[in-house]
Amino acid sequence: MTLVAIALLGAIGLLVGSFLNVVIHRVPLGTSVARPRSACPHCGHPIRARDNVPVASWVLLRGRCRDCRAPIPGRYPLVELATGAVWVGLGSWATGPGDQIGLLPWLLVLGSAGIALVVIDAEHHRLPNVIVLPLYPAGVIGLALAGLIGGRWPIAAAAVGAGIWLAVIGGLWAVSRGRGMGFGDVKLAPVLGVTLGWVGVSAAVVGLGAAFVAGGIFGAVLLLSGRAGRGTHLAFGPFLIVGAAVGLVLGPPVARLYLGA
Numbered sequence: 001m002t003l004v005a006i007a008l009l010g011a012i013g014l015l016v017g018s019f020l021n022v023v024i025h026r027v028p029l030g031t032s033v034a035r036p037r038s039a040c041p042h043c044g045h046p047i048r049a050r051d052n053v054p055v056a057s058w059v060l061l062r063g064r065c066r067d068c069r070a071p072i073p074g075r076y077p078l079v080e081l082a083t084g085a086v087w088v089g090l091g092s093w094a095t096g097p098g099d100q101i102g103l104l105p106w107l108l109v110l111g112s113a114g115i116a117l118v119v120i121d122a123e124h125h126r127l128p129n130v131i132v133l134p135l136y137p138a139g140v141i142g143l144a145l146a147g148l149i150g151g152r153w154p155i156a157a158a159a160v161g162a163g164i165w166l167a168v169i170g171g172l173w174a175v176s177r178g179r180g181m182g183f184g185d186v187k188l189a190p191v192l193g194v195t196l197g198w199v200g201v202s203a204a205v206v207g208l209g210a211a212f213v214a215g216g217i218f219g220a221v222l223l224l225s226g227r228a229g230r231g232t233h234l235a236f237g238p239f240l241i242v243g244a245a246v247g248l249v250l251g252p253p254v255a256r257l258y259l260g261a
């Protein structure tokens with residue numbers, strides 16, 4: 001990827017991250033993400049355009065509202081930085097050895113939604129339908145676009161990926177009667193599985209495994225550090241999404257390793 005492309009993806013990612021902060025704040029409240037304009041939740045003063053520049057404004061304001069000096073959580077610049085980094089990361093992945101440039105538009109949509117879902121699920125223990133359900137039609141369009149651009153239609157592998165994720169997450173949801181997994185996880189699983197399957201069945205398998213490894217490690221750390229007891233409910237959505245990212249990166253090399261290619 002050229003420096004110009006990296007800078008462009010990073011800059012758009014930062015702006016998208018700024019919008020994701022609005023999504024993360026308003027969707028759990030059930031209010032519109034389009035209006036009204038952003039305001040300080042403490043004093044209600046509308047945010048000026050110059051105070052709405054991703055990351056930079058937060059740094060210049062030293063993390064405080066210009067009007068009432070109420071602290072602005074560090075989550076805001078972190079979400080913006082994370083989104084910028086994910087956009088650059090996905091861009092370099094898509095233009096890398098696998099040549100998945102056709103998949104990039106959909107990955108950028110899914111990755112951005114994923115960041116919002118990670119934060120919302122971690123804070124509120126839910127994966128809102130208004131974010132998850134539109135990913136179904138968006139995914140169909142995104143994968144069709146990938147097929148048209150890339151000239152490859154790995155429909156069977158994509159279906160296998162969706163099936164594996166749905167079977168495992170849906171199975172755990174059914175067995176645990178919704179305590180181990182939420183139904184939001186079940187709805188999100190096929191979207192992640194179908195996308196990884198499109199890349200390769202290995203990506204779908206590695207991604208699902210990575211989700212459980214990540215969740216297991218995190219849960220063990222919480223238990224051992226005394227921050228959680230046996231009854232503590234851990235939101236699993238963030239691990240599904242992080243696992244999917246790991247599967248995307250590590251799936252293809254793992255497949256090559258096993259096939260001895």
Ligand SMILES: [Zn+2]
Nearest residue numbers: 040043065068
């Ligand atoms: Zn204020």
